[in-house]
Amino acid sequence: MATLLYIKANPKTNQDSRTFRISETFIDSYRKKNPGDQIIIRDLYEENVQPLTAEQLQERFNAMDEESIKKHPVYKYALEFKNADKIVIAAPMWNLGFPAILKCYLDYIMAVGITFKYTENGPVGLCEGGKKVVHIVTRGGVYSEGPAAAYEMGDKYLRVVFGFLGIYDFTTIAAEMLDVIGTDVEGIMANALKDAEDTANNF
Numbered sequence: 001m002a003t004l005l006y007i008k009a010n011p012k013t014n015q016d017s018r019t020f021r022i023s024e025t026f027i028d029s030y031r032k033k034n035p036g037d038q039i040i041i042r043d044l045y046e047e048n049v050q051p052l053t054a055e056q057l058q059e060r061f062n063a064m065d066e067e068s069i070k071k072h073p074v075y076k077y078a079l080e081f082k083n084a085d086k087i088v089i090a091a092p093m094w095n096l097g098f099p100a101i102l103k104c105y106l107d108y109i110m111a112v113g114i115t116f117k118y119t120e121n122g123p124v125g126l127c128e129g130g131k132k133v134v135h136i137v138t139r140g141g142v143y144s145e146g147p148a149a150a151y152e153m154g155d156k157y158l159r160v161v162f163g164f165l166g167i168y169d170f171t172t173i174a175a176e177m178l179d180v181i182g183t184d185v186e187g188i189m190a191n192a193l194k195d196a197e198d199t200a201n202n203f
């Protein structure tokens with residue numbers, strides 16, 4: 001039985017968010033195909049994930065034994081992430097990146113000794129072992145190709161961060177150009193929903 005961690009980073013509801021329309025389709029298809037798997041949903045806004053505080057940083061620098069780490073709230077998300085086999089991130093493009101709450105969450109999961117470590121040859125990811133990530137994103141404009149491609153920093157950042165942690169199986173499902181007047185929004189969404197179903201069936 002695999003564990004899938006579904007990370008939601010948008011204040012909108014499933015009904016109002018185009019990103020969640022795609023990610024919920026992905027999760028429904030995955031659930032049908034893998035009824036025995038555990039799916040953990042982390043809605044970052046419902047969780048009210050906050051930036052790391054000075055106190056929490058200090059707690060992370062205090063030497064902790066393995067047992068204390070497992071119980072300490074500051075490591076909750078990092079341990080959950082480390083234990084997941086598959087990760088789905090649903091986040092719209094915001095200001096060339098993604099909603100800031102997702103960065104706050106990443107600051108929790110990037111934990112020395114859990115998801116990566118420092119060695120004399122530099123940092124090494126500790127999430128190796130075949131974890132897979134799917135990033136589901138919608139965008140108002142076009143950033144996957146063309147003149148604005150260099151400005152895209154959300155998907156790129158996630159890809160680099162997960163590579164840093166030792167996760168190289170990274171797939172992107174993107175629906176773009178959704179805010180451009182005259183666009184066939186439903187046509188683009190239909191393609192993305194199909195992509196989500198197909199990807200989920202082989203995830």
Ligand SMILES: Cc1cc2nc3c(=O)[nH]c(=O)nc-3n(C[C@H](O)[C@H](O)[C@H](O)COP(=O)(O)O)c2cc1C
Nearest residue numbers: 017018019020092093094095096138139140141178
């Ligand atoms: C705060 C904010 C910032 C945005 N920044 C960008 C952007 O930089 N580039 C872009 O193409 N679209 C941008 N958009 C548009 C959204 O990416 C687009 O409408 C997306 O489909 C919204 O997803 P949702 O329906 O899941 O909320 C932004 C939207 C918001 C609300």
